[in-house]
Amino acid sequence: xxxxxxxxxxxxxxxxxxxEPFKGNHYFDGYEYKxxxxxxxxxxxxxxxxxxxxxHEVLVKCGIQDGMTLGFHHHFRDGDYVVNMVMEEIHNMxxxxxxxxxxxxxxxxxKLVEYIEDGTITNIQSSGVRGKIGxxxxxxxxxxxxxxxxxGGRVRAIETGEVRIDIAFIGSPTCDxxxxxxxxxxxxxxxxxxxxxxxxxYADKVVAVTDCLVPFPNFPAHISMTKVDYVxxxxxxxxxxxxATGAAKPTTDMRKLMMADYCTQFVVNTPYxxxxxxxxxxxxxxxxxxxxxxAKIMKERNIxxxxxxxxxxxxxxxxxxxxxxxxxLDTQDFDLNAVESVIxxxxxxxxxxxxxxxxxxxxxxxKLDFVILAALEVDVNFNCNVVVGSDGIITGAQGGHPDTxxxxxxxxxxxxxxxxxxxxxCTDVTTVTTxxxxxxxxxxxYGIAINPRRQDLIDSMKNVDLPFKTIEELxxxxxxxxxxxxxxxxxxxxxxxxxxxxxxxxxxxxxxxxFEFSGE
Amino acid sequence: xxxxxxxxLRRTMMFLxxxxxxxxxxxxxxxxxxxxxxxxxAVAENQKDAARFSLYHALKEIDYxxxxxxxxxxxxxxxxxxxxxxxxxxxxxxxxxIPKTECPKEIHxxxxxxxxxEKDFGIPEGRTLIMAAIESARGVMKALDICEASDRxxxxxxxxxxxxxxxxxHITGTGIELMGARQNLIIAARAAKVQCFDTVYTNLDDMEGxxxxxxxxxxxxxxxxxxxxxxxxPVVHDIFTPSGKDIIFAEKVVKEIEEKKKLGIGxxxxxxxxxxxxxxxGARRTIELAKASGVYKGDL
Numbered sequence: 147x148x149x150x151x152x153x154x155x156x157x158x159x160x161x162x163x164x165x166e167p168f169k170g171n172h173y174f175d176g177y178e179y180k181x182x183x184x185x186x187x188x189x190x191x192x193x194x195x196x197x198x199x200x201x202h203e204v205l206v207k208c209g210i211q212d213g214m215t216l217g218f219h220h221h222f223r224d225g226d227y228v229v230n231m232v233m234e235e236i237h238n239m240x241x242x243x244x245x246x247x248x249x250x251x252x253x254x255x256x257k258l259v260e261y262i263e264d265g266t267i268t269n270i271q272s273s274g275v276r277g278k279i280g281x282x283x284x285x286x287x288x289x290x291x292x293x294x295x296x297x298g299g300r301v302r303a304i305e306t307g308e309v310r311i312d313i314a315f316i317g318s319p320t321c322d323x324x325x326x327x328x329x330x331x332x333x334x335x336x337x338x339x340x341x342x343x344x345x346x347x348y349a350d351k352v353v354a355v356t357d358c359l360v361p362f363p364n365f366p367a368h369i370s371m372t373k374v375d376y377v378x379x380x381x382x383x384x385x386x387x388x389x390a391t392g393a394a395k396p397t398t399d400m401r402k403l404m405m406a407d408y409c410t411q412f413v414v415n416t417p418y419x420x421x422x423x424x425x426x427x428x429x430x431x432x433x434x435x436x437x438x439x440x441a442k443i444m445k446e447r448n449i450x451x452x453x454x455x456x457x458x459x460x461x462x463x464x465x466x467x468x469x470x471x472x473x474x475l476d477t478q479d480f481d482l483n484a485v486e487s488v489i490x491x492x493x494x495x496x497x498x499x500x501x502x503x504x505x506x507x508x509x510x511x512x513k514l515d516f517v518i519l520a521a522l523e524v525d526v527n528f529n530c531n532v533v534v535g536s537d538g539i540i541t542g543a544q545g546g547h548p549d550t551x552x553x554x555x556x557x558x559x560x561x562x563x564x565x566x567x568x569x570x571x572c573t574d575v576t577t578v579t580t581x582x583x584x585x586x587x588x589x590x591x592y593g594i595a596i597n598p599r600r601q602d603l604i605d606s607m608k609n610v611d612l613p614f615k616t617i618e619e620l621x622x623x624x625x626x627x628x629x630x631x632x633x634x635x636x637x638x639x640x641x642x643x644x645x646x647x648x649x650x651x652x653x654x655x656x657x658x659x660x661f662e663f664s665g666e
Numbered sequence: 667x668x669x670x671x672x673x674x675l676r677r678t679m680m681f682l683x684x685x686x687x688x689x690x691x692x693x694x695x696x697x698x699x700x701x702x703x704x705x706x707x708a709v710a711e712n713q714k715d716a717a718r719f720s721l722y723h724a725l726k727e728i729d730y731x732x733x734x735x736x737x738x739x740x741x742x743x744x745x746x747x748x749x750x751x752x753x754x755x756x757x758x759x760x761x762x763x764i765p766k767t768e769c770p771k772e773i774h775x776x777x778x779x780x781x782x783x784e785k786d787f788g789i790p791e792g793r794t795l796i797m798a799a800i801e802s803a804r805g806v807m808k809a810l811d812i813c814e815a816s817d818r819x820x821x822x823x824x825x826x827x828x829x830x831x832x833x834x835x836h837i838t839g840t841g842i843e844l845m846g847a848r849q850n851l852i853i854a855a856r857a858a859k860v861q862c863f864d865t866v867y868t869n870l871d872d873m874e875g876x877x878x879x880x881x882x883x884x885x886x887x888x889x890x891x892x893x894x895x896x897x898x899x900p901v902v903h904d905i906f907t908p909s910g911k912d913i914i915f916a917e918k919v920v921k922e923i924e925e926k927k928k929l930g931i932g933x934x935x936x937x938x939x940x941x942x943x944x945x946x947x948g949a950r951r952t953i954e955l956a957k958a959s960g961v962y963k964g965d966l
Binding site for chain 2: 398400401403404564591592626627
């Protein structure tokens with residue numbers, strides 16, 4: 147069946163998953179449902195202890211068995227030790243057929259490929275996967291279907307009961323013996339624990355894993371003891387050097403600076419740029435440069451930001467320090483400055499649900515004026531791909547891309563026209579992850595294209611001196627330089643689905659086929 | 667035959683290693699007036715042929731969108747320069763930059779080779795221009811002769827690194843060590859009615875120092891500057907592009923002079939400043955520069 151972004155979703159996949167094809171961003175608006183609930187084992191006896199000796203013991207206490215679903219968060223990014231630690235123990239116990247439901251998986255988890263190959267892990271649900279797991283899935287090694295869902299989409303899937311997490315493991319930089327978790331104060335600080343909050347609310351068993359046990363009460367708790375069954379203390383939950391590094395030096399790459407400048411000029415010329423606006427940006431060089439140059443203009447014009455959302459980095463936290471933004475709403479911290487800023491009373495921790503869940507009664511993304519995003523590919527219908535590389539291998543993550551893009555009044559995607567020899571602006575993206583209806587503007591080093599759906603933005607830019615082009619013109623320039631690439635060759639087998647934030651199917655990911663040269 | 671593009675706008679001439687596809691594939695997006703595809707210092711001795719290969723195909727295949735394509739050949743004291751010229755001309759470059767120029771004879775030798783190459787590769791005669799880099803005390807002293815050596819020569823450029831070595835000093839960042847050469851070159855170029863370009867500024871971490879340097883050479887009368895990074899382009903263009911105020915004043919001066927001339931009035935005031943015919947050429951130049959920079963919206 148062809149979905150609303152023109153992608154063919156095979157009938158057997160619709161049948162297998164029980165899902166509908168994507169029908170547009172607002173298809174489920176107003177939908178009513180009953181939320182799922184976890185089973186809860188009460189703790190009434192005050193003499194008991196939640197402390198458990200080690201991972202093995204906690205797995206036994208939680209009743210680990212074949213076929214379970216395990217929840218993990220990715221606040222430790224490439225420095226995470228928790229996923230591998232837990233999975234190694236499970237593997238040693240001979241447990242099979244597990245589903246990993248993580249907020250994201252990255253290069254830190256390359257080791258999981260072994261467990262995919264031997265059937266310990268048969269299903270993966272994640273915002274995306276990088277590194278060797280991505281390749282393994284694309285090569286068809288995962289027995290079940292990989293489900294790629296956005297941060298908001300993951301909360302929705304758990305809340306609706308589409309996914310039931312049997313055991314959630316929450317790596318916690320500090321924790322007391324009763325399970326009050328915080329993202330700060332330890333040796334592996336990640337700032338906030340936003341992605342794991344839904345796990346704590348909905349998993350049947352919740353295990354806090356820490357390398358810094360602190361005296362009770364570890365308050366104010368980021369995850370409350372009322373939701374935690376067990377606490378395990380281990381030597382190290384992550385590598386601090388890879389969890390949050392020092393703030394990246396602002397880019398000096400002129401190409402990125404140029405795109406950042408285009409972005410800033412675009413932003414300040416929209417009607418949304420006025421006192422009290424809201425803003426979210428990513429961690430790419432151009433996004434960060436754009437935030438820095440925007441801050442200058444805000445100062446010159448005496449315009450303040452009402453709130454900033456993130457994925458936070460130093461430039462956003464600087465806005466708070468300089469009194470240029472009233473509040474930061476934080477779901478993840480990308481550098482030490484952001485982690486340290488968490489103690490600022492105007493720096494608010496929010497859950498992934500508050501941030502982006504389309505199935506609650508209104509998320510923060512709906513209140514965004516601007517979001518600045520990146521993309522691997524953008525097609526002439528403004529559909530974006532942020533998960534599958536142009537080589538057909540799964541290599542990225544949706545993150546909050548589809549959530550913020552859908553919610554913000556002005557969604558800007560910055561992408562260099564060419565990624566090496568690959569055109570980033572193309573006729574058809576390899577895989578659709580964010581629908582074109584969510585994308586308002588695409589900024590490249592060769593020019594800016596406004597989505598024709600946004601005639602209001604086109605009108606507001608009438609007298610603005612920026613290199614505006616149509617998206618087709620940008621594609622044509624790209625093709626004129628590097629040629630139109632031959633399409634990646636895929637097998638028929640579907641190895642994963644790109645789930646829309648509302649749970650419908652945006653696209654499928656097929657098994658990669660070794661390239662065969664066509665022609666003579 | 668006089669090549670009409672001899673006098674084109676050349677505020678920025680950006681050096682790029684001709685061997686690096688990533689650099690030469692699309693430098694025009696930064697909007698330099700000219701690029702200098704380098705076969706000389708940026709390319710290792712054993713890579714000269716590979717660089718020529720990449721240069722030729724870049725010139726043939728890439729649409730540089732109006733950006734002038736200058737090729738810096740190897741010195742005339744090397745075994746490479748003859749083939750460099752053939753390759754650059756065959757590719758259809760706009761100009762050859764001769765390094766380490768010290769006398770008019772070198773210009774003549776290069777010109778002869780260009781003529782041969784133009785003939786061999788079917789390039790219209792006279793299409794390929796020449797610019798000369800002055801990199802020694804001798805070159806500075808011979809600047810006027812060099813400027814007048816060929817009709818193809820559109821300008822000279824100071825190359826500060828080698829020049830200061832020859833002078834037994836070094837680049838200080840203050841410009842003191844370059845004062846004499848800069849003054850001499852600009853005077854020679856103006857006397858010969860060709861353009862004059864300043865040396866590179868290599869400290870990319872000191873953008874403020876760079877700005878001051880560009881402001882100085884702008885006041886000295888240079889037409890532009892050699893640059894090594896696209897980040898330097900907006901700074902140079904900002905300084906070399908006439909301000910709105912300058913353009914309005916120049917417009918008034920031109921119009922008033924033309925008007926008053928009809929009435930037989932020689933001296934008058936514009937915005938409180940005494941103006942006579944001597945101001946006409948300068949005001950015209952400002953308008954022409956504004957036009958070439960794409961900022962002039964008037965009717966002159």
